[in-house]
Amino acid sequence: MPRTAADYPHLFTPGRIGTLEIDNRILKSPQSTATSNADGTVTARTVEHYKRLGQGGVGLVMMEYSFIDSDASKAIHNQLGNAHREHTPGLGWVVDEVHATGARVGLQIAHGGRQKFLGTAPIKSATDSSWSDVEGQYGVVPTPMTVDEIDAVVSAFGDAAARAHAARFDIVEVHAGHGYLITNFLSPHTNWRTDEYGGSFDNRARLLLRIVDDIRAKVPRDFPLSIRLSVTDYEPDGIPIEETVELCRRLEAHGVDVLHCSGGHHAGMEWEVSPWYQVRTPHRWGWEKIKDAVSIPVIASGSIVSPETAEEILASGSADFVSLGRPLLADPDWARKAKAGRVLEITPCIRCNDGCLHRGLNKGRSVGCSVNPSVAEEGRFPVTAAEESRRIAVIGGGPAGLHAAAVLHDRGHDVTLYEPGELGGLLNHAQGSTVKQDLAALARHLIHEVSRRDVRVVARAADAQTIAEGGFDAAVVATGAPDESPRFPIEGRLPVRTAAQVRVTDAPRGRVVIVGGGFQGCEVALRVSAAAATGEATTVTIVESNDGLLAGEEVFTDAERLPLFLDAAGVSVRCGHTVVGIDDEGVRVETAGGVETVPADAVVLALGRRRADSALADELEAAGVDVRVIGSAREPGRVFDAIHTAFFTARSL
Structure with missing residues (x-):
């Protein structure tokens, strides 16, 4: 049955954050666009992007993270800046344009810490704990911050918040999650300091609480303050949820108006920017514990891709607002279409991380989107009437x-x-x-x-x-x-299908062998494993001639993290195995030790396409x-x- 606006009453109920009234419960989550000038000043592309988001019907557009000083806080190419008064006019331009759409607008302020994608010295963090991606590419290791440098960063956050207020933003948000500087102090995984900023929870929380106090001293009390945090960084020796809950209690006591709850960090991107094989709303367990502990609003964030999911979160009392990042890149009219009951018209985010990150920011470009070619180019590619109908x-x-x-x-x-x-x-x-x-x-x-x-x-x-x-x-x-044709004989009666022919309704059972360990083979292995009934004796084995899985030009979250999910699903992997034939017994493979047979009841060919x-x-x-x-x-x-x-x-x- 088609959905209507009446199916989403909680999504479109007005909400309040501190003194700020918001028309509905939908926020645009802050995401870097890399559309600013190299010095962090706003460009027309930046303005058009955020204006377009405002036109789409969200209640609050939260602008991307902005660097707060000229020392070490800038994290990425063409990042938005809020380090000087020279940044304020452009920020005010964005504010006026978004306000003209009827939406509210906020600004996130941040320090990159050890996650400085630029890879240039200095990289400053709680300790010399390094993010391997930066160190591996650029060889730069973080420098532990001195107390004087910490004092300067605290003041820089407060000054940046004051500039956001001067630019007439409706709310300011401190980025205290996702592995950036403040998380470097909060997490035992990255903080082994022995002074008053390390060791105990009280010490590790000191930086963030000082920042909040400095902001509160520099902006009017009725200017709303949000904290974006990770419920945990999902590291075994990282931030426990009990500490996050206690931190949120203290943040409320220090004058924070709303908690924006996400999770993970860049070394665990399957949590921070959850890909297609990760569950939706992976941080729900955490934000609900926080909501139970505080009286200020909680914003739910992370893979909330559909109006049905968003409505259920709000209706159940799980959170007070929902934050959408990639779904609003995929379709900036997500909110407007949902309100009109035109849900199937929403272009859905497919959580591929291809356009936004893999071919976008990770390549030094501006943000993009696999399903929306106009992201960061709003207005440049209109679909207009052709000169002649053909x-x-x-x-x-x-x-x-x-x-x-x-x-x-x-x-x-x-x-x-x-x-x-x-x-x-x-x-x-x-x-x-x-x-x-x-x-x-x-x-x-x-x-x-x-x-x-x-x-x-x-x-x-x-x-x-x-x-x-x-x-x-x-x-x-x-x-x-x-499909690429097999270069080996297929004999006997063993059922053999291609990856595209495998559906949930008739997925192979028993001993299933997947021939090919590229993306096609890995994703079908995960599908077959997930389709197997509970308790059913289905095993899945991938055989691959290369020395590792996903050896092609794969999206980075697939290449780096998908093997972990295959392992968790119980999928066996045999690399360095060249298939030489298929017969009634199974898949014959050649290895360094000779020819052997991998027993099979069904075979799926995942050889790619030509x-x-x-x-x-x-x-x-x-x-x-x-x-x-x-x-x-x-x-x-x-x-x-x-x-x-x-x-x-x-x-x-």
Whole structure:
């Protein structure tokens, strides 16, 4: 049954943080965009980004973390700055533009600590405990801060809060989580100081409480103050939840108005920016303990991707507000669409970390998004009416074809989509899977976007003759890429399927062997493990010829952390095993010790995909049709490539 606004009464109830009244309970979580100038001053891109978020209907837009001094607080390229009065005019510009949309706006202030992505000296932290990523790339180890430097940082936070007040922000937030400086002091994992800032909980909490006191002394009491913190850093020797709860009690006593609860740090990114294989709302257990201990509002944060989840959190009393980061990059109109009951129109975040981080900030670019090509480029790529309406055929109903058909329709073209199978293409393997629920949501969204438009869908394949005789002016080829063929014999009656053919409803059981340890093999192994019934004797083994899993150009959170989840799921991994054949007994592999058989009741081939041939495009071109090739039909890729090539191609026709 379709959702309506009445299904989300708590989401759209006004809320209050201190003296600040907010129209609804939805916040845009602060996320670095890297759209500022190199000196931290605001650019027009920064303004347009936050204005667009305000237009989307959220109650409070919390701007990204801003550095507070010119010493060691700046963490990332083109980071927003709030270290000098020269930063204030640009910040005020953003405030005025967001206020004009009807939303409230806040600013997060932060010190990078040991997580200085720039890798340049000085890196200052509680101790010389190093984040391996920075040390490994740049060789710079943190310098333990002196007491005088700590005093200066405390004052810098207070001054930055005062500048935020002067710029007329509605609220200021101190970043005390995610492995940045304040967390470096709070966590025993990174703090082994022996002075008054190390050792006991009281000492490790001293820096943050001093910062809060300094801010309270420098801004009016009715200027709301938020603290963003990790419920824990998820390190065995890290911050225990009992300490976080006690810290929150003390923060309330020191004049903090709201607690913004997240988790993890950069050495454990599967918690801080939870990927598709992580559970949704992973920090709920922690923020609920905090809520039980304080009387000020609690903001829930972390993989709250759907209105249903957000509403349930609020309705159950789990938290007072919900904070959305990546979901509002995927669709800045998330709140507006939810309020109107148009939930299937929301472009869902798929928690891939590809566009925002892997191909975005991690590459030294500005933030991006796999499913929203306009992030950080708001207003530059409008979908406007074409100069001339044309008859256009889209060949293929996977993610690229579906998105292209919708955009082409919106440009005023007469669109026919040809797909002989299920709409959704390779995304359909995700339907019903708990570990691929985000990708399944994207498939439902893309299909809905075509179904609600006047796009003709023809349930058959289209060849060059069909298109030429159909009177089409142009054709978009979105037929995907074929699976790589096995280079070994398959004999006997053992059931053998490809990864895309594995669905939850008929996932293989018993001894399942996955041939291939790239992304495709790892994700299907996790799906099969999750689909196995409780107590069912299903084992999953990956065989891979390389020395390790995920040896290709994989998203960093997949490459670094997915193997941990495979291990937790009980998936066996055999690397350095080259498959030489499949027979009734199982999968024959060659190793340094000779040939052996991995026993199997079912085999899944996850050999990747090969480049599609250009025969159809060549025939269309020879017939005089204006032809464009998109998605994996152009080059095997991920969702990012499908959506981006579809969007920009459709804009050009």
